[in-house]
Amino acid sequence: MHPDLERIIRYQQLEDAVEQARRTIADEPLRQHDLEARLAAAQTALDTERGRLAANQAARREIEKALSMQQARLSKFKGQLMEVKTNREYQAMQKEIEVAQHEIQKEEDLLLERMLEFDEISTHVRSAEQAFASEQAAVAAERAALGASLVQAEAAAARLATERDALAAQISPPVLAIFDKVLKYRKVSAVVPIREGRCGACQVRLRPQTVNELRRNEIVFQCESCQRILYYEAGMAPVAAERPIAQDPHHD
Numbered sequence: 001m002h003p004d005l006e007r008i009i010r011y012q013q014l015e016d017a018v019e020q021a022r023r024t025i026a027d028e029p030l031r032q033h034d035l036e037a038r039l040a041a042a043q044t045a046l047d048t049e050r051g052r053l054a055a056n057q058a059a060r061r062e063i064e065k066a067l068s069m070q071q072a073r074l075s076k077f078k079g080q081l082m083e084v085k086t087n088r089e090y091q092a093m094q095k096e097i098e099v100a101q102h103e104i105q106k107e108e109d110l111l112l113e114r115m116l117e118f119d120e121i122s123t124h125v126r127s128a129e130q131a132f133a134s135e136q137a138a139v140a141a142e143r144a145a146l147g148a149s150l151v152q153a154e155a156a157a158a159r160l161a162t163e164r165d166a167l168a169a170q171i172s173p174p175v176l177a178i179f180d181k182v183l184k185y186r187k188v189s190a191v192v193p194i195r196e197g198r199c200g201a202c203q204v205r206l207r208p209q210t211v212n213e214l215r216r217n218e219i220v221f222q223c224e225s226c227q228r229i230l231y232y233e234a235g236m237a238p239v240a241a242e243r244p245i246a247q248d249p250h251h252d
């Protein structure tokens with residue numbers, strides 16, 4: 001393979017890897033924000049249930065207050081019943097007692113309703129607490145993983161950029177100039193493999209004669225349509241992202 005071609009392919013791979021590491025770094029605040037939002041949502045759900053429970057307890061206290069007031073009235077009327085002198089007074093007091101008893105019954109029914117509701121809301125509070133706790137644990141774990149991946153991405157970005165820059169010094173300036181120009185214009189992939197007789201990026205069909213010429217990867221050839229540098233991939237050993245650059249003694 002043409003040494004410049006081999007290096008520019010590797011150079012593109014390093015460029016991609018640096019870009020990927022940078023994207024991971026750039027996405028980090030967004031991912032942190034997502035985690036915070038998840039936790040906030042669980043907190044809101046919990047707060048809502050706790051709020052319902054507090055409202056239930058406040059309503060219950062009001063009912064209990066009304067109940068004890070009616071109970072006080074009832075015992076007052078019952079006491080007064082002993083002291084009435086006339087049948088008319090007796091009947092009037094009986095009526096008051098009935099009203100108070102009716103009110104007490106009403107308040108007791110309301111109280112029971114609130115107590116049943118209390119049990120139901122308590123169940124919701126407990127499950128919201130559990131959900132919050134597990135979300136908290138999950139978010140903490142993801143935050144730790146995110147922190148670790150950030151450190152890793154920062155180290156990788158620095159290491160890969162150093163490797164890429166060192167490699168740049170070994171590529172013929174005109175080839176590197178083509179690369180820079182195409183990448184600047186196309187944004188992604190200045191070096192692409194041929195796929196089924198077409199440019200792997202812009203898909204323009206290449207002349208069979210060109211494909212044949214490129215088969216041995218002995219020339220630095222640009223796609224006539226998108227200007228990208230093309231290479232033939234079949235049978236090529238895949239270049240691992242971590243593999244050190246093969247040093248060519250003739251180019252040092």
Ligand SMILES: [Zn+2]
Pocket residue numbers: 199200201202203204223224225226227228
């Ligand atoms: Zn093309």
